[in-house]
Amino acid sequence: MRTLKFLLQKEFRQIFRDPAIIRIIFVMPVIQLMLLPWAADYEIKNIQLSVVDHDHSDYSRQLVSKLTASGYFQLENYTGSFDKAMESVEHERADLILEVPHHFERTLVKENESTLFMAVNAINGVKANLGAAYLRSIIQDFNREVRLEWIQFPRFNPETQIEVTASNWFNPGLNYKYFMVPGILVILVTMVGAFLASLNIVREKEIGTIEQINVTPVKKHHFILGKLIPFWVLGLVILTIGLGLAYAVYGIAPAGSMLVIYGFAAVYLLAVLGLGLLISTYTSNQQQAMLLSFFMMMVFILLSGLYTSIDSMPEWAQYITKINPVTYFIEVMRMVVLKGSGFRDILPHIMIMLGFAAILNTWAVINYKKRS
Amino acid sequence: MKAGNYIPGNGGVTVNNIVKKYGAKKETIQALRGVSFEVNRGELFGIIGPDGAGKTSLFRILTTLLLPDGGSAAVDGLDVVKDFKEIRKRVGYMPGRFSLYQDLTVAENLEFFATIFNTSIEENYELVKDIYSQIEPFKDRRAGKLSGGMKQKLALSCALIHRPSVLFLDEPTTGVDAVSRKEFWDMLGRLKMQGITILVSTPYMDEASLCDRVALIQNGEILAINTPQGVIDSFDKTLLAVKSRRMLPLLEDLKAFEGAEDAYPFGEYHHVVLRPGITDTHAMSYLSQKGYEDVQVQLITPNIEDCFMARMAKIY
Numbered sequence: 001m002r003t004l005k006f007l008l009q010k011e012f013r014q015i016f017r018d019p020a021i022i023r024i025i026f027v028m029p030v031i032q033l034m035l036l037p038w039a040a041d042y043e044i045k046n047i048q049l050s051v052v053d054h055d056h057s058d059y060s061r062q063l064v065s066k067l068t069a070s071g072y073f074q075l076e077n078y079t080g081s082f083d084k085a086m087e088s089v090e091h092e093r094a095d096l097i098l099e100v101p102h103h104f105e106r107t108l109v110k111e112n113e114s115t116l117f118m119a120v121n122a123i124n125g126v127k128a129n130l131g132a133a134y135l136r137s138i139i140q141d142f143n144r145e146v147r148l149e150w151i152q153f154p155r156f157n158p159e160t161q162i163e164v165t166a167s168n169w170f171n172p173g174l175n176y177k178y179f180m181v182p183g184i185l186v187i188l189v190t191m192v193g194a195f196l197a198s199l200n201i202v203r204e205k206e207i208g209t210i211e212q213i214n215v216t217p218v219k220k221h222h223f224i225l226g227k228l229i230p231f232w233v234l235g236l237v238i239l240t241i242g243l244g245l246a247y248a249v250y251g252i253a254p255a256g257s258m259l260v261i262y263g264f265a266a267v268y269l270l271a272v273l274g275l276g277l278l279i280s281t282y283t284s285n286q287q288q289a290m291l292l293s294f295f296m297m298m299v300f301i302l303l304s305g306l307y308t309s310i311d312s313m314p315e316w317a318q319y320i321t322k323i324n325p326v327t328y329f330i331e332v333m334r335m336v337v338l339k340g341s342g343f344r345d346i347l348p349h350i351m352i353m354l355g356f357a358a359i360l361n362t363w364a365v366i367n368y369k370k371r372s
Numbered sequence: 373m374k375a376g377n378y379i380p381g382n383g384g385v386t387v388n389n390i391v392k393k394y395g396a397k398k399e400t401i402q403a404l405r406g407v408s409f410e411v412n413r414g415e416l417f418g419i420i421g422p423d424g425a426g427k428t429s430l431f432r433i434l435t436t437l438l439l440p441d442g443g444s445a446a447v448d449g450l451d452v453v454k455d456f457k458e459i460r461k462r463v464g465y466m467p468g469r470f471s472l473y474q475d476l477t478v479a480e481n482l483e484f485f486a487t488i489f490n491t492s493i494e495e496n497y498e499l500v501k502d503i504y505s506q507i508e509p510f511k512d513r514r515a516g517k518l519s520g521g522m523k524q525k526l527a528l529s530c531a532l533i534h535r536p537s538v539l540f541l542d543e544p545t546t547g548v549d550a551v552s553r554k555e556f557w558d559m560l561g562r563l564k565m566q567g568i569t570i571l572v573s574t575p576y577m578d579e580a581s582l583c584d585r586v587a588l589i590q591n592g593e594i595l596a597i598n599t600p601q602g603v604i605d606s607f608d609k610t611l612l613a614v615k616s617r618r619m620l621p622l623l624e625d626l627k628a629f630e631g632a633e634d635a636y637p638f639g640e641y642h643h644v645v646l647r648p649g650i651t652d653t654h655a656m657s658y659l660s661q662k663g664y665e666d667v668q669v670q671l672i673t674p675n676i677e678d679c680f681m682a683r684m685a686k687i688y
């Protein structure tokens with residue numbers, strides 16, 4: 001016990017004596033939480049629209065002003081020639097072209113229908129898809145308004161219409177930040193837990209201090225615990241800072257209990273620390289550990305359901321998400337923060353995470369040798 | 373070290389035919405090819421050899437960091453493979469590279485190593501006092517900020533703080549200035565008085581004369597084990613020191629001399645080992661033939677370096 005106490009004391013001393021580490025540990029989560037949620041926004045705004053109006057009618061002008069008033073579109077130019085509009089697409093100034101044909105208003109009034117042409121710049125696929133969808137729905141809306149104008153009240157409306165109204169459970173405002181912030185927080189905790197820990201151990205290898213420790217009677221489990229406990233604590237500190245920021249900046253207060261979040265985080269950190277330890281046993285210098293961590297972090301983030309829905313991934317990728325510990329914590333965070341899930345709801349997640357922790361740590365301890 | 377569970381050892385080191393290979397099947401490097409020697413309790417034993425001779429591998433095996441591929445070794449009467457846990461309690465190891473925590477202070481490093489050996493600085497202060505008192509004025513300075521000589525002293529203090537019965541010093545004086553080297557060897561002499569067995573490796577042959585006995589190691593093999601005086605006495609060749617104004621062509625000509633077994637630069641002279649039956653007059657006439665007029669030739673008694681040079685050139 002005395003040895004462990006001293007190992008811990010030494011470890012904390014070293015961590016707090018390294019100003020770079022302290023800055024990384026405390027500044028990194030703050031900056032990431034302030035920046036990333038704003039950037040990781042799925043709503044597409046500021047779509048540059050180029051309108052080719054051959055009609056110059058009342059309706060065409062109404063349509064254009066309705067589009068620009070929606071907030072999604074910015075009118076890049078308003079011309080009478082398609083070539084000109086195409087040119088602005090070629091110069092990456094416009095994302096969408098809407099062409100209003102000659103006699104648009106006349107045919108609409110006379111024949112009860114008319115056509116519009118839409119051309120989409122598909123270089124940015126997401127923007128093109130969503131932009132086109134927004135445009136279509138606004139035009140439909142416009143269509144309905146036009147129709148309403150014609151209906152003579154109180155004449156009976158012969159058309160039956162099904163109108164759908166939706167209500168969003170757990171996140172009524174569909175605020176994507178409620179969804180992203182907890183996920184980003186998970187990534188931060190993972191980075192501290194797994195990667196700072198592995199770098200720390202590898203550094204001892206690199207400097208050669210591990211050699212000096214290995215000739216002492218220090219027990220393997222003491223040394224490993226001495227390495228894991230500080231980062232376990234730091235992980236929880238990061239989580240606390242993150243939750244505080246989420247509340248202060250985005251007003252996100254978990255619907256569920258804090259105890260559930262911390263309870264799961266405690267188990268989760270055991271698993272990712274095991275991973276960090278494992279990385280450190282397979283690498284011999286900080287560069288290798290860094291590259292390996294970077295690679296794993298990319299896979300973890302992209303296959304965790306943080307940015308993209310797991311259900312829409314191909315089947316093989318879905319299997320990978322199952323062996324990715326980050327997936328489970330993100331799921332739990334969202335469940336607890338948005339839905340208010342309790343311990344009973346996340347019990348399967350806890351069990352799986354305990355499994356991860358047991359496997360990763362055992363593997364790492366077996367692979368950690370005091371002699372070669 | 374608690375007296376209660378201490379298994380008394382013989383304090384010595386026995387190495388028996390140790391073999392160590394590195395690398396996979398095809399490109400194996402034999403670091404040690406059957407090394408054997410014995411060190412008695414309280415002896416200052418030097419292992420002298422050029423870089424890559426296998427000194428560090430040998431030390432790592434004896435300090436239980438490396439498993440030998442063959443042979444056996446015992447430290448303080450304990451087997452290095454079987455009883456590695458017990459050995460770790462009673463050896464001190466100072467690796468060639470400074471490997472203490474650079475971001476901890478001098479005092480913190482010493483305290484840390486005292487604690488993990490289950491002892492305290494106070495308990496064994498007597499032993500390290502001599503060395504540690506020299507760096508004590510800087511005890512709040514971080515180890516990384518110490519000068520080379522002070523780092524050496526701190527590393528030695530840390531390796532001694534648990535009162536080991538055997539001390540392993542791997543190239544302790546590499547990269548240390550001449551004054552500090554002298555001091556360091558003086559300290560080793562005092563530690564020996566305390567009954568600690570010391571194994572020290574060094575690439576510097578002049579340090580060999582400071583040991584009780586030395587082993588010359590090259591390419592993973594021990595070439596000779598003897599006392600420094602014994603090494604010198606066993607040298608039975610004629611040795612010349614030669615000097616002239618044109619030293620570089622002189623060396624080449626000496627190497628080409630048929631009566632010379634070996635010639636190598638040595639300080640401001642070149643040393644020449646003569647073949648049996650050849651005398652300094654032969655050498656003189658050879659050199660004047662070659663056109664050296666100012667040449668000085670004198671017969672000298674060999675020192676330990678000459679003996680090692682001859683051993684490594686395998687000429688006796």
